[in-house]
Amino acid sequence: MLFNQPSPLETKVLTRRFGLPNSASIDTYLATEGYQAFLKAAKMTPEQIIEEVKVSNLRGRGGAGFPTGMKWGFVPRTSPKPKYIVVNGDESEPGTCKDRVLIENDPHQLIEGVLIAGLSVDAHAGYIYIRGEYRYLIEVVEKALAEAYEKGWLGKNIQGTGFDFDLYAHTGAGAYECGEESALLESLEGKRGIPRIRPPFPAVAGAFQCPTILNNVETFCAVPAILRDGGAAFAALGIPKSGGTKMTCLTGHINKPGVYELKLGFPVKQMIEEVGGGIRNGKKLKAFIPGGSSCPVLTAAEVEGATMDYDSMASRKTMLGSGGVIIMDEDTCMVKAALRIMRFYAHESCGWCIPCREGTTWLKKILTRFHEGQGTRTDIDLIGDIAKNMLGRTFCPLGDAAAMPTISIVEKFRHEFEDHLNGKPCPYENTGSMVTV
Amino acid sequence: MAALINLTIDGRAVKVPPQTLVIDAAKTVGIEIPAFCYYEGLSLAAACRMCLVEVEKMPKMMTACTLPVSEGMVVRTETEQVKQARKYTLEFLLTNHPLDCPVCDKGGECELQDMAFRYGAGESRYTEEKVHTPEKQFSPVVFFDAPRCILCFRCVRVCNEGLGVGALGVINRGVASEIAPNVGDHLECDECGACIDICPVGALTSGAYRYHTRPWEMTHTGTICTHCGDGCKTTLGTRNDQIIRGNNRDRSGINGEFLCIKGRYAFDFYDHPERLQSPLLRVNGKLEEVSWAKALQVVAQKFTQTLADGGSFGVIGSNHTTNEENFYLQKFARQVLRTNHIDHHRTGDVVTLLDALSGKTTQLATVQDLYERKAVLVLGADLALEHPLLSYQVRANYRHHQAHVYVVTPQEVREDKYAAATVRGRDYESLRDKLKAEPELVILFDDSYKGEDLRKLVDFAESLAIPVKFICLLDYANSRGAVDMGLTPELLPGYQPSGQPGMHVDEMITAELSALWVVGANPLKGAVQRKAGFLVVQDMFLTETAQQADVVLPAASAYEKNGTVTNTSGEVQRLTRAVNTMGAKPDLEIMGFLARDMGAAATLGPWVPETVFAEIRQTVRGYEIPMPVMATGGAAQTVPVKGRIVVDSGVEFRPDLIHSDHNGLFASGTLGRYSKVLNSVLENRLNR
Amino acid sequence: MTFSPQLEARFDKLLKSYPPGRQRSAMVPMLLYAQDEIGRITDELVNEVATRTGCTPLQVNEVLSYYSMLHTKPLGKYHIQVCTNISCLLRDGDKLYEHTCKKLGIGHKEVTADGQFSVEEVECIGACSWAPAIQVNYDFHHHVTPEKLDQLLDGLGKKQ
Numbered sequence A: 001m002l003f004n005q006p007s008p009l010e011t012k013v014l015t016r017r018f019g020l021p022n023s024a025s026i027d028t029y030l031a032t033e034g035y036q037a038f039l040k041a042a043k044m045t046p047e048q049i050i051e052e053v054k055v056s057n058l059r060g061r062g063g064a065g066f067p068t069g070m071k072w073g074f075v076p077r078t079s080p081k082p083k084y085i086v087v088n089g090d091e092s093e094p095g096t097c098k099d100r101v102l103i104e105n106d107p108h109q110l111i112e113g114v115l116i117a118g119l120s121v122d123a124h125a126g127y128i129y130i131r132g133e134y135r136y137l138i139e140v141v142e143k144a145l146a147e148a149y150e151k152g153w154l155g156k157n158i159q160g161t162g163f164d165f166d167l168y169a170h171t172g173a174g175a176y177e178c179g180e181e182s183a184l185l186e187s188l189e190g191k192r193g194i195p196r197i198r199p200p201f202p203a204v205a206g207a208f209q210c211p212t213i214l215n216n217v218e219t220f221c222a223v224p225a226i227l228r229d230g231g232a233a234f235a236a237l238g239i240p241k242s243g244g245t246k247m248t249c250l251t252g253h254i255n256k257p258g259v260y261e262l263k264l265g266f267p268v269k270q271m272i273e274e275v276g277g278g279i280r281n282g283k284k285l286k287a288f289i290p291g292g293s294s295c296p297v298l299t300a301a302e303v304e305g306a307t308m309d310y311d312s313m314a315s316r317k318t319m320l321g322s323g324g325v326i327i328m329d330e331d332t333c334m335v336k337a338a339l340r341i342m343r344f345y346a347h348e349s350c351g352w353c354i355p356c357r358e359g360t361t362w363l364k365k366i367l368t369r370f371h372e373g374q375g376t377r378t379d380i381d382l383i384g385d386i387a388k389n390m391l392g393r394t395f396c397p398l399g400d401a402a403a404m405p406t407i408s409i410v411e412k413f414r415h416e417f418e419d420h421l422n423g424k425p426c427p428y429e430n431t432g433s434m435v436t437v
Numbered sequence B: 001m002a003a004l005i006n007l008t009i010d011g012r013a014v015k016v017p018p019q020t021l022v023i024d025a026a027k028t029v030g031i032e033i034p035a036f037c038y039y040e041g042l043s044l045a046a047a048c049r050m051c052l053v054e055v056e057k058m059p060k061m062m063t064a065c066t067l068p069v070s071e072g073m074v075v076r077t078e079t080e081q082v083k084q085a086r087k088y089t090l091e092f093l094l095t096n097h098p099l100d101c102p103v104c105d106k107g108g109e110c111e112l113q114d115m116a117f118r119y120g121a122g123e124s125r126y127t128e129e130k131v132h133t134p135e136k137q138f139s140p141v142v143f144f145d146a147p148r149c150i151l152c153f154r155c156v157r158v159c160n161e162g163l164g165v166g167a168l169g170v171i172n173r174g175v176a177s178e179i180a181p182n183v184g185d186h187l188e189c190d191e192c193g194a195c196i197d198i199c200p201v202g203a204l205t206s207g208a209y210r211y212h213t214r215p216w217e218m219t220h221t222g223t224i225c226t227h228c229g230d231g232c233k234t235t236l237g238t239r240n241d242q243i244i245r246g247n248n249r250d251r252s253g254i255n256g257e258f259l260c261i262k263g264r265y266a267f268d269f270y271d272h273p274e275r276l277q278s279p280l281l282r283v284n285g286k287l288e289e290v291s292w293a294k295a296l297q298v299v300a301q302k303f304t305q306t307l308a309d310g311g312s313f314g315v316i317g318s319n320h321t322t323n324e325e326n327f328y329l330q331k332f333a334r335q336v337l338r339t340n341h342i343d344h345h346r347t348g349d350v351v352t353l354l355d356a357l358s359g360k361t362t363q364l365a366t367v368q369d370l371y372e373r374k375a376v377l378v379l380g381a382d383l384a385l386e387h388p389l390l391s392y393q394v395r396a397n398y399r400h401h402q403a404h405v406y407v408v409t410p411q412e413v414r415e416d417k418y419a420a421a422t423v424r425g426r427d428y429e430s431l432r433d434k435l436k437a438e439p440e441l442v443i444l445f446d447d448s449y450k451g452e453d454l455r456k457l458v459d460f461a462e463s464l465a466i467p468v469k470f471i472c473l474l475d476y477a478n479s480r481g482a483v484d485m486g487l488t489p490e491l492l493p494g495y496q497p498s499g500q501p502g503m504h505v506d507e508m509i510t511a512e513l514s515a516l517w518v519v520g521a522n523p524l525k526g527a528v529q530r531k532a533g534f535l536v537v538q539d540m541f542l543t544e545t546a547q548q549a550d551v552v553l554p555a556a557s558a559y560e561k562n563g564t565v566t567n568t569s570g571e572v573q574r575l576t577r578a579v580n581t582m583g584a585k586p587d588l589e590i591m592g593f594l595a596r597d598m599g600a601a602a603t604l605g606p607w608v609p610e611t612v613f614a615e616i617r618q619t620v621r622g623y624e625i626p627m628p629v630m631a632t633g634g635a636a637q638t639v640p641v642k643g644r645i646v647v648d649s650g651v652e653f654r655p656d657l658i659h660s661d662h663n664g665l666f667a668s669g670t671l672g673r674y675s676k677v678l679n680s681v682l683e684n685r686l687n688r
Numbered sequence C: 001m002t003f004s005p006q007l008e009a010r011f012d013k014l015l016k017s018y019p020p021g022r023q024r025s026a027m028v029p030m031l032l033y034a035q036d037e038i039g040r041i042t043d044e045l046v047n048e049v050a051t052r053t054g055c056t057p058l059q060v061n062e063v064l065s066y067y068s069m070l071h072t073k074p075l076g077k078y079h080i081q082v083c084t085n086i087s088c089l090l091r092d093g094d095k096l097y098e099h100t101c102k103k104l105g106i107g108h109k110e111v112t113a114d115g116q117f118s119v120e121e122v123e124c125i126g127a128c129s130w131a132p133a134i135q136v137n138y139d140f141h142h143h144v145t146p147e148k149l150d151q152l153l154d155g156l157g158k159k160q
């Protein structure tokens, strides 16, 4: 079972079973109030379920933070077409490794969340899409599904409620873009992970062109608690408009990296110092990414007073994102960081649209040259400018995801680029070069 | 019709139907929003991002190619932000595009060049290395230069959606994305070349055209493809009296942009080395080249002599020659040679169809009907192979209007894939309930439905009690015109019963006629020995029939003459000369000279296509078509009969003589043998 | 093509997981699971998957060339995938990758002469809080140091 030493500062809602013996088994689950929320929901009307989720202020945990209850409300429940529930377990955003622990330690919580979503829109089938690299989780999920079928928590007439639901595990095979919801649906249909033109959104035309609820793993995992304890209780855990807890992955130059469940609105400083045990080797903070490599980078100064929630981050022109916190200490070369991030996006661009396909590669080439000490002064502005020419113009948000960190690094750490020009190929570390694919 | 939507584009009021895309709405008021990947009729891609525009109340720029209009929408297409975005999208595109315009086939008609000129940046800020990969040959016809490709996916979409072939795909991802053929390193497809023509840049080029010329050095002539009966318009690009390429990018004609390999590339028979350039006369058993004057004189004398001797004539006409030529030929036969032994190779039972419809002239479908009518029933034919345009129309109708397509064929056909119902064999009756429920129907049938079977089919259609239209499938460019113009012993032009017995093709070639005159046909193929005392053949090549002739008169091809032809759905279109004849003459001219030399010119009238056509318009039922349509290169459907033909007149029409060659995509009767492109494709397949 | 009974059973189950007429959905899982069994994606496998999912081989190739975990070239018995993405990089994932290459004497996507090992520099594998991380085939190894890596590789090498 994979998880780190818990922190006393955590609020354990989604992770409440972590650490229990056989936490992933249905027996453990049933012994700890498991599937009770489903039974409760089965007695409610779909409107009531959706209302409860709305009250909880649950916002999507996949990165965009869209209010979940509202999203479920968009599904035309009375459409004659079948409806589907799709779980986004593609988790590929650099810095993010929370869905993995949720699935591994408590798969039934996810299944229960999906069942409740199914009730809310009259869906009878669902798919859990898991990135190919998490191959072992396919086995974990399939085992859990088998247990659930065996014990009558999936299949026909679940526990005498009259509700039928079939759930399947589906694997990806290495593609970040397949985390983008419409690309995921294409991938689920056996196609290249090219996003779809929207509208229509998945709520109306999702899996197999049918109405679909598509959410992140963590989002679904929050649902049983919401139904069990009530939306208001969940909402009260967070701050106004951002309910509940957030699985937060502390990564980078920190003493106690790990995945921690923190209340929304948790102070960043406290998170770094107390939950994470402070910056490694007593160094100072240089840069902070709140939610995966797609988010604009914050400087140490900007982090002052920030809290881990959607609004606080938005007011700092960045995003809470997926909860992948990346901490960079004072010795970090920001040019190198920008380059590594861009290499990722160039590798993952699906290639459909021009600005993303060509822009990421062009930036990767310039940044590589720059980091190797072959940059020129005009390159600095050019880098920022290319990124700005991608921003808001690409087919899907991957282009923005590549542009935003780059723009912020050029703007906020311009002096580091200048330093690279001043005869110091890379002033921040001994090895000037970087492995390149 | 739903109420129109009002919006404003660049300050101008626009009114368009709901669901119209902003890019199309802009066109209606003459505002062009640039785009690479948007292509009318194909699925939307929104990949190139060239069409980004500002829309009031929307936070980001929107792609005009995917945005449907809405009431009160305010769109701006020329703001600083929009212009800047276009400029930098082009900059992105050009980062990996080789700037080899001077040697690129597309130079001068390249959409990327045009866009760079109109919207581009003066210089590129790109100084990194470009990706380079060598050019590939996908097939005898298709070459691919990956670095030039801008990944607009038009080729993939047109092949998949338009043609229903799906021979092109996209492999890899990101910058490594590349267009790929369907079988290993090569294409196995219809070789229609649609991908090449639709490519906005020079990424896909044609084996036939590449490196031959610069586009601006060509003259363009719109004419009609001479191969199958569908009657596609093809625009021939010529230089120095040579045809260099065929396409229909201006979308004129009944086929819009569609062309199959034959229309696009198989014009190349015209300069085949075996093309006859001089008349031939049999001297001491051998064919020798002689002058035109000599050859015409020999024929005129022989014909005059035979007439005087009371000898018998037979005349076999063509499925390729123009209406004017066919009309003139039958007139020549009937009025000058005084014979009713006149016929041609019949490929479908138009006569029975018209008779069974007993003059209900609204029951004849056009090519456009196949795109518009709600349901289509295909009987017998492998449409995609034998009638590429009709199949394209049906497919487009299915894609754009969700038309219901029913297939009743002996073998698997491409239409099966999307058919609402498929029956193997001939039992269309089993579809009765489904067809009855359709609001309307077009029935296409091939030569396996003729005579009594065809009458039953028409009765069946009648019994459905819905509006039904028909297309009788015919083989060649002017098969329909041959029947319309009376190239049969039973019927005069306009389906008037001739009232006299006459021989059919098979009888003429086995009868001991004094003289047999074959114009553009090859009845003696398959080692049939000639029986006629004197054999005159007009043809482009020394066919099996020509080899046995006494006199061979080299004829011009369809691309070397003016006139009209009538396609399988009865639509009359104009042929326009694209190149000049090399030693050969149009059949009409040859016949005219013979008439002159026989002193029959006054009887037959001038051998000028326009004059003959004027006579056809006046005398042939159904050909009273509007001249402006013809003059502007349009198609007008003939409405041939207003009453019964056979039953009322007692004519016995012989359906048993009808047989179609069922030419596939790479065959075109005798003519096809002389096309390098068709042969190279066939050879290529054999060698695989 | 024949597969092990377990894989056939898995395929059967997969094909039944999607709505009627949507067998194409099984394509990516089928390719990945088949690759697990036969080591790489062969032309024969492409044709087989095409047949079973009702697609053309081109459609299968379009898909397989898109996904970075599907490969047509053989890999080593132990495929060492070292993450150098940002969270791992910050904890010396790049040095770990260089070390791996040096130790095995091969570079990115190369295979040792004896076919035992191959190396790939990979993007984030979802082990960011336990960085630097590697995957050997599907097995994760967390908090990897050059020393731990040496031990691991030596151990695997002995297993042969």
Ligand SMILES: Cc1cc2nc3c(=O)[nH]c(=O)nc-3n(C[C@H](O)[C@H](O)[C@H](O)COP(=O)(O)O)c2cc1C
Pocket (backbone or CB within 6 Å): A059, A060, A061, A062, A063, A064, A065, A066, A068, A088, A089, A090, A091, A092, A093, A176, A177, A178, A179, A180, A181, A182, A214, A215, A216, A217, A219, A220, A396, A397, A398, A401
């Ligand atoms: C390039 C890209 C990658 C994404 N990757 C993921 C991912 O790995 N997991 C995820 O849950 N959402 C991801 N998303 C967000 C999804 O598109 C979608 O918003 C989310 O799954 C919706 O679920 P939620 O409302 O529960 O957050 C990604 C989005 C983009 C644009």
Ligand code: SF4
Pocket (backbone or CB within 6 Å): B148, B149, B150, B151, B152, B153, B154, B155, B156, B179, B195, B198, B199, B200, B201, B203, B204
């Ligand atoms: S080959 Fe041409 S048409 Fe096809 S995608 Fe490339 S640029 Fe577009």
Ligand code: FES
Pocket (backbone or CB within 6 Å): A094, A095, A096, C083, C084, C085, C086, C087, C088, C089, C123, C124, C125, C126, C127, C128, C131, C133
């Ligand atoms: S950055 Fe290495 S696992 Fe995420």
